[in-house]
Amino acid sequence: MADLYALDLAFDLLDSTPDTVLAEVRRQLTSPDGLLAPRGPAWRVGGMLVGEFGPAERGGWALTVRQEVHEEQLPEVEDLLLVLAPHVRPPGPLGRLRHYENEAPDLLVLREGRVVQLALDRR
Numbered sequence: 381m382a383d384l385y386a387l388d389l390a391f392d393l394l395d396s397t398p399d400t401v402l403a404e405v406r407r408q409l410t411s412p413d414g415l416l417a418p419r420g421p422a423w424r425v426g427g428m429l430v431g432e433f434g435p436a437e438r439g440g441w442a443l444t445v446r447q448e449v450h451e452e453q454l455p456e457v458e459d460l461l462l463v464l465a466p467h468v469r470p471p472g473p474l475g476r477l478r479h480y481e482n483e484a485p486d487l488l489v490l491r492e493g494r495v496v497q498l499a500l501d502r503r
Contacts, residue, residue: 382424382450382480383450383451383452383479384423384424384425384448384449384450384451384479384480385425385448385449385450385451385454385477385478385479385480386422386425386426386427386446386447386448386476386477386478386480386485387445387446387447387448387449387457387475387476387477388445388446388475388476388477388478388485389443389444389445389446389474389475389488390443390444390445390475391442391443391468391469391472391473391474391475392436392438392440392441392442392443392468392469393405393436393440393441393442393443393464393467393468393469394440394467394468394469395439395440396467397440397441397467398467401463401464401467402441404460404463405433405441405443405464406433408460409431409433409445415447415449415453415456415457415460416431416445416447417431418447418448419431422448423448424448424480425448425478425480427446428446429446429447429448430444430445430446431444431445431446431447432444432445436469438469440469443464445475448480454477457477458495461474461488461490461495462493462494462495465490465493465495468490473487473488473489474488474489474490474495475487475488476488477497482501483501484499484500484501485500486498486499486500487500
């Protein structure tokens with residue numbers, strides 16, 4: 381059994397986001413070993429793997445991602461979200477995380493500088 385998760389992220393970054401942070405997002409989306417780089421059909425979670433990043437309608441930057449990540453990659457996901465956290469346009473959640481065998485995802489939110497996973501279904 382594989383420990384794969386569907387990772388869905390959708391949020392905006394502020395105009396003031398440093399160039400180094402923007403460059404890291406672009407690297408994660410485009411480099412062959414980037415956490416957010418895979419494209420095409422998902423292996424286990426269904427649907428397509430996508431990643432889009434560009435100017436937001438209200439200024440700043442918009443990020444939307446759907447990826448399939450292995451359990452071993454979850455610390456990397458958290459590290460990336462912590463780098464982005466100070467630049468996220470509040471309020472709201474960052475996205476969702478769902479184990480491929482579960483029906484309901486967990487919500488990913490920022491609380492006091494940490495990424496918190498809130499169960500939407502009390503399994």
